Amino acid sequence: LTLENQLRLAIDNQEFVLHYQPKLNLRDDVVRGAEALIRWRHPDSGLMPPGQFIPVLEETGLIHEVGRWAVREAARQCLRWRDAGLGEMRIAVNVSPLQLRDRAFLSDIEQILALDPRTADSLELEITESTIMSDIAHCIESLRALRNMGVRVAIDDFGTGFSSLSYLARLPADTLKIDRSFIAEMDQSPAGLAIVSSVVTLAQSLNLSVIAEGVETEEQARLLRLIRCDELQGFVLSEPLSAEEFESRFLVPG
Ligand code: G
Ligand code: G
Numbered sequence: 711l712t713l714e715n716q717l718r719l720a721i722d723n724q725e726f727v728l729h730y731q732p733k734l735n736l737r738d739d740v741v742r743g744a745e746a747l748i749r750w751r752h753p754d755s756g757l758m759p760p761g762q763f764i765p766v767l768e769e770t771g772l773i774h775e776v777g778r779w780a781v782r783e784a785a786r787q788c789l790r791w792r793d794a795g796l797g798e799m800r801i802a803v804n805v806s807p808l809q810l811r812d813r814a815f816l817s818d819i820e821q822i823l824a825l826d827p828r829t830a831d832s833l834e835l836e837i838t839e840s841t842i843m844s845d846i847a848h849c850i851e852s853l854r855a856l857r858n859m860g861v862r863v864a865i866d867d868f869g870t871g872f873s874s875l876s877y878l879a880r881l882p883a884d885t886l887k888i889d890r891s892f893i894a895e896m897d898q899s900p901a902g903l904a905i906v907s908s909v910v911t912l913a914q915s916l917n918l919s920v921i922a923e924g925v926e927t928e929e930q931a932r933l934l935r936l937i938r939c940d941e942l943q944g945f946v947l948s949e950p951l952s953a954e955e956f957e958s959r960f961l962v963p964g
């Protein structure tokens with residue numbers, strides 16, 4: 711069986727699951743968000759990370775169906791947690807460049823939002839800076855449409871996609887996610903810290919919220935608080951967890 715055919719079977723057999731990595735708000739130390747990361751429960755190989763199959767989903771066009779499922783599942787999970795009185799979370803879902811380029815993508819999102827009036831407040835879509843830079847005009851239009859539907863937009867892997875400052879000011883987005891390569895440098899040298907600090911200041915002056923990804927050490931977390939970064943995500947807090955683990959570790963009835 712080719713990987714493509716295995717993936718078709720995986721869709722039919724509902725073998726995909728979402729794991730959730732918490733995002734910590736640094737103003738009040740509360741987890742109010744998570745990034746959904748897809749996994750494949752492979753019948754023989756166990757839990758497969760997305761790096762091993764997302765490229766094949768993209769080459770085969772299956773990414774549209776699986777990506778749509780991921781958004782719907784993240785929204786459903788978020789509402790389940792709300793209904794259970796576990797607080798108001800927002801779950802971020804990654805969007806592949808192929809999805810964003812697809813004409814049907816916006817109407818897919820619209821249909822998912824129509825399932826429940828609370829869905830828009832439960833969702834964020836993460837789009838990488840390099841995706842945006844590969845097709846700026848179209849992306850600006852799509853991001854604007856998404857935000858008009860009430861969905862938040864985050865610019866992922868920021869700093870690696872070479873957007874110019876003039877474009878950044880024009881992007882319809884809510885959040886900048888500073889790429890983890892910069893976070894890894896911030897406790898290594900004054901220059902590393904200066905770069906992250908400047909991005910935080912830049913984001914805030916453009917009215918964007920700012921999150922550091924790939925935070926691995928307490929020292930990085932301390933510095934992020936010092937420079938008033940809004941949120942952090944990374945192994946220092948938690949790796950991505952199954953819904954059950956996420957719920958028991960980070961959600962409290964209240
Ligand atoms: O193998 P690793 O876990 O590092 O791979 C993460 C990559 O997979 C990231 O680039 C992330 O954006 C992508 N990814 C994870 N979940 C999803 C998803 O639900 N949809 C899409 N389109 N990409 C995803
Ligand atoms: O930005 P992107 O969507 O590619 O990021 C998601 C990926 O980053 C996932 O594969 C996740 O497991 C990984 N990741 C999350 N936190 C950390 C961390 O603290 N350090 C490293 N090296 N990787 C992380």
Ligand code: NA
Nearest residue numbers: 745804836866
């Ligand atoms: Na992401």
Ligand code: MN
Nearest residue numbers: 866867887923
């Ligand atoms: Mn990222």
